[in-house]
Structure formats: structure tokens, C-alpha cells
Amino acid sequence: MTRRLTALVAVALGLVVVLLLARGHRDVGYVRDEGIYFHASRAYADWAVRGLRSPSALFDRAARDRAFAVNHEHPALMKLAGGLSARLFSAPGPEGQPAEARAQAGLLPLVPEGAAMRLPAQLLAGLGVVLLALAGAALARPRGHVLGDTSPPPPDLSPGTWTIHPLVPALLAALWFIGLPHVWFHAGLHCFDVPVAVLTLAVVLCYRRALASWRWSLLLGPLLGVAISVKHNALFVPVLLGVHYLASLALARRRPSRGQWLPLPFLSMALLAPPTVLALWPWLWRDPLVRLGEYFEFHRLHAYYNTEYLHINYNQPPLPWSYPFVLTWATVPTALLLLAGLGLVLAVRKDLSAKPPADLPANTFAAPLRGHPARDGLLWALFGLFPLLLISLPSIPIFGGTKHWLTAYPFLALAAAFAYVTLWRGLAPTGRLRHLPAALLPLLLVPALWSTAHGHPHGLSQYAPLAGGARGAADLGLLRGFWGGAVAPLLDDMSRRPGPLYLHDLHELARLQYEREGRWPPGLAGAPLSRARAGLLFHERHMLSNEVDLWNHFGTTAPVDVVTLDDVPLTSLYAGGN
């Protein structure tokens, strides 16, 4: 009954998250990258729909390349899903615009085109919440998890045994993740960062099962392929899983069997992930090696964009190693972070001392670690720390703020839930006090949820309470909102200004998306500053250059309107006589 209730609550929580994201992110402006992803999504979906109508169209090389050449530096899956979602759920754009400049009506026109394209990512965020809740609930088991043991734990009725309700760690793990302002912000976008974080979690959970089950092993390879088809972060997953596997073998302190040297889970990843990636990314269907080479080269030589960190603008290496750690502290409430840190320490310590039973039968190729301790702590530590350590390398670009290490957060969330369970188990309160673990959960979670709710729709610019929120971050000299998205509150005011408008960091394709949905002020075209009669400015340290250009052009340093978060300017609208 408890298991079913937990599963029901997990699914319900996931659904609530999807609904809130779908509605709430209608107020979140379209960020720069979304502009190009919207454009690519339409091209990909057009190709897919043509292929559905006439499958031979799928093999027309020229047409396929034309469609998938757009934004081919990222895999196609999320954009394809977004485009197809728009074909299903997009409301038509306003009458009176040329057909190519207005959103087409989908089969079930429910939401604006951009919102429809964001839906697949939001569904994945909901899936992430479900997975975290279920994985968190499993931490309530009174004994450590043994790989391959899927039976429900027998009720332990011995006196003195203390149990915690599975919903407590379930809610903690799920809300630790989705309740963070930056996770919430990214979770609702038509982008790849939260989707790849969720799929990384899914691959890791699948891997745990695959270590003791051939069926899960067969799923593992394609699932990894799907994750890689979302974003390149997933390319690191098999490496980290390999480290975990080797560590597990070493910690077993017994000679590995022949089957353990070439285990099915890794064979599955090696053999089934590449064709999955190939199948899901039609750009690679022609010259796959050349195009894969271009893809790796693009990311290996990624530009160093500007970003502010502690009042310094960084745009070339060496970049500060402390960046991901300070930014994580500044955006994740400290109590949650401390809990995750303690969870990692406790879980790794436990893993290092755990041994498989002496009577364990020889492990096979298909179930290489069946009966072994799960060693989740090592998994959480590897996946929770690697993304931060990678970004801390002085040559790795740091322009994207926290979004580049969101893949760590699901594992930190599970570590935090583990610490919470372990501590309460150690204290083992009885009587009325046994409800304390559930009662005190809001104490830990509310600062994050408060931060998220208050920061919405500008969650990208929100910071944790101890960092002082947006004002504190501005004082500390941290980045504010690098993506040109905080423009929706200005649309009304912009409609009263003469055009054309200098768009600054708002991508023209994002502007076109507003226009396709009838949200952009009619007749207000974008233009270079030299011809503009009004101008936008998205505030960042390095953007001061553009701001002084606006002052010089309009002859004033006072904007006519400013979007703020707790007094901190995010976007200004300038206008003047020139």
C-alpha cells in the first residue's frame, strides 16, 4: 500500500510540475537560444511530417540536409519533439499576417506555438520529478540496497526498529531538484539542460538495474543513445559509469569472473547507443563521421562568451576554478547544499565499507553485480561532483551560469534525501516526535520554493537567500540574466513607443516567435541602433558598452521603463528623440 501510495504521489507531483511549468512559463520570455531552436524545430517537424505522409521523403538527402542544417551543432531530438508538439498543440497565430510569419494551428490547438514547443522539455522535467521521488522513496528501506533484489522489504517488526515514511525522502529528493529557481527556470524552456539532467538520472537508474538484469541492460544502451541525442553532456555518462563499475569490482575484493570483465550493460551502451543516436539525428545520416567530427570540434573549440563573476568580466581563459562552486552556493539554499554534502560523505563512507556476502554465486555476463551492494553513494558522488569539477577547469567556458552543471543536481538531491533519512534513523524519535521528519521537511524546502516562486518569471536572475537574492548577487557581482529573455513585461510599453527598436540581446528569431503568436507590438521592427527610435538593454557587466551606446544615441541616460527583480534592473527600455 505504501509503495503504491508513493508511486501515486510521485506521478501526481510530476503532473503538477508539468502543469505549473506549462502555465507558468507562458510568462517567461523567450531566451536567445530558444529563438534558434524554435526555428529549427519548425524545419525538423516539417521534414518529419512530410516523411509521415510520404516515407520516401525521409530519404531525400537534399531535403533532409536542408531541414537539419539549421542548428546542427546540437542533436535534433528535443527540437524535433518540440516541432512535433507544435504540430499537435499550437494555437494559430494572428490573422492578417503572412502565413510564413504566423503560427500554424495544430491538430489540437491549445497553447501558443512557443509554449507547445516547450512542452516536451516540461514533460521530461515532470519525469525527472517522478524518478527522483521514486528513487528517494527507496532510501526509506531499513537496510542498504542490494543489486538485483527487487522484492519489497519484509516488515521488520523487531522492537526498536525505526522507520521513516517513504514519502519524506521522496518529496525531499524531488523538491530539492525542481524547487530550485534555476532548475525551475530551465525546466520550462525549449532547451536541453534540464532534459539532459533528467535523462542522465534515468540512465544511471537504469544502469543500477542493469547490473543485475539483462532486460535493463538491453534498455540501457538505447536510453543512453536518447540522452546523448538530447545534449552532449551525456557523452560523459558511460565513462562515469565505467569508473563506478570498476570501483564496485575493486571494492568487492574478489577476483572478477570472466563475465564481469565484459559485462552486458557496457556492451549494450557500446553497441546500442550509437545507432540510437544515429537514428534520432537525421543530420548524421549523411557523412556521419565527418559531421560527428564537426560536432565534436564545435564543442571542443567553443567560444568564450562574456560572463561576470565577483565583479570581473571573464571572456578568456584562465577562468576561475571556484566559479561553479560559488555559483552553486549562491543559487542553492545552503541547508539543502549542506545536507547533500553530508549525504555524499555518509553514502560514500558506507559504500567503501560494504562487502558482498561471502556465499555470493559467481557473477555472470548478463548480471555482473547481482547480489552486490548497490554503492549508490559512489554513483551520486561521481555524477554529483563531476559536472562541477569539469566546469572548474580553467579552460572550460563558463558563460552559461548554472545551467551547465544542472546534471549534478538530481544526484545531490538523492544524497540530501539519504542524509535526511540517515540522520533521523540515527535519532530514531518515538511517540509524537516520530512525525518530526515530515513536519520539519518544509523548514528545509521552503527557502528554495520561496526563492523560485518569488523569482518567477525571472528565475535565471534569482539567487539563494543567504546570497541575498537578486540584490545580494548584484552586490557580489554575479551574472544577472545573460539570455535576453526578460522582455515580456515590457511588451505593453514597447507598443506605445515609436519604432524601429534596437533589440540588443533579444534574438531576432525570438522576436519573430512573439510575432508569430501575436504577442509582439504590431509594426515594431528590429533595427540596428543607428536607425532605432527605441532600444532594449539586457543588463550584464559587459553590456555597459551597449548601454552607453544607447545613451549616446538617445541623448539620455534615463530609461523609460525597467524590468526589475527586487529592485535589480534586468532589462531597460530606452527611447529618445534621435
Place this chain on the structure above:
Amino acid sequence: MPLDATRRRAAVLLGVFGLVAAVEWIAAARAYRPLLSAADWDAAAAALAALPADEPVLLADDWLGPVARRHLPALQRSLGRPDLHGAPRFHVLALGEPLRPDLRADLDGLALEPLGVDDLGPLALHHFAAPASGHVLWDILDQPALLPADRHGPCKKAQKTWVCKQGRVTARWAEVGYRPRRCLALDMSDGAAFELRGRVELGARLRGHLGFTDFNGRLRNDAPAVVELEVDGVPRARWLVSDNQGWAGFELATAPGPAELTVRVTSLLAGTFTPGGYDPDARRVPCLDLRALTEPA
């Protein structure tokens, strides 16, 4: 019942986490609300209106600038000051600490006397005197007597810009070292010298700055510029300034009284280096400020 060691440790750790979370609740209540209301801005506007018009009013919290300038036009006239020399009295509007590192840098050695603070709610207006700062006798940005020229002859004035054979010079705002400065932007060809010459009233010192704009240009060109000063036809000073010096200050002691002044700036390389090679059209522009200051009162 005494707790055993495990229970005690768990209780302490849970207590610590609970305490940190409780502090976060309080911090969230402080952080997650706007501090400034329309009434606060009105109070600040009234306080600023009562100040003498020739005394600078600065904003301590740079990030608040766009909102503050929208409500307080008085802040606009002090925006982009070269430094705090030449301002015997000035005022700082601040949410917290008035003398932030940027303002301290602009003092550049000036001793301050705090004169008082007006409490304006969340904001406070701090008044300072800098007795050693002297007065501004003359400023290159508003001195029409100086005649600009390059080596091909005089430049022509068109609105705020001088158009020369080898480039153009504009009095404008520029970003230098990620701060706004009002200065003379010298957009000249590689190796070209821009010269201003005329009869001016000098004080005890000539004080100026040179910096490069903008940040992208600075990233892709490190060539220095040369600033030269001549008084009554005699070369008096020459500075080599590179962009890693930021808003580089320079100063020359002078004899008070009228004098023939020549200011010459030579930009060695104005273009930028890109992966495709040297691009003379993508510009990195030196920006100059120069003022004559009196002895301290």
C-alpha cells in the same frame, strides 16, 4: 534518558541543518521583496533637489543605476565623471556602504571629511567634503577654445564630433574598465595623432585620464597609445598608456595663469586582431579626459 553517541550526533546535525534553514527563512524574508517604493524615490528626489546644482551626486550601488536615473534626473549630470578631483563637496546616494571600491578608486588619494547623512528610508544621502580636491578651471569636454587638428590640418566641428582627415573625435560616454566615462573618444587611423591646441587658463595642475573602449576591442588589441602635453610650446609630459591600466590617470603640475596648451594623443593601432587577421575596421578607441584644477582652497 541520555542520548547515545549516534543519536547525539544525529540530533546535533539535524539541529544545525534546522538552524541554517531557519536563518534562510529570515534571509529570504529580507531578500525576496523590493526595498524601494515610489515614496522612497520621491524622498530621494526632494533631497537631491535641495543640493547645490554644481555639486556632484553619485550613486554607490552601480547596479541600481537604470532605476535610480529614471527616478532621479539629478544623478544623470554626474554620470561618467572622470574622478572626484575638482569636487570639493559631493554627495553619495546609497543603499548601504557609500564608499564602494569604485568610488574609492575615483578618490585617487583624496582625503575625505564626512559631513553628515540624510536618512531617506532604505536609501541614505551621504555628504562628503574633499578639501584637497581643488576646483575645475577648465575641462577638455566643454572648452571650445581648443582647436583640433591632425597632421593633415584642422578638423571640422559637426555637432559633438570633430571630423578630421584621419578619423573623428567625439565627446561622449564610453565604457572604460566596465565603468561609464564621459570623455573624448579619439577614433583615429593607425598611428595617427590627434591634437588640440589653444590658449587656456591653467591652475596648479593638469589632471587627465586615458582609457580604451570597448571590452571586445580591448580583448583583441593590446597596443598602447601615447599622450603628450606641451605648455607654451615646451614639451612637458609624455605618457604611454595600455588598456590593462584601465582608466589610467595622469597629472602634471602647472603654473597658474593663461598658457598655450597642446594636447596630442597618438593611437598606435586602432583595429583589432581576429582569427582572420588584423581588422582595421573593428575599432578599439582611446578616450581622453583632461581638466585644469586649482590649488586646494
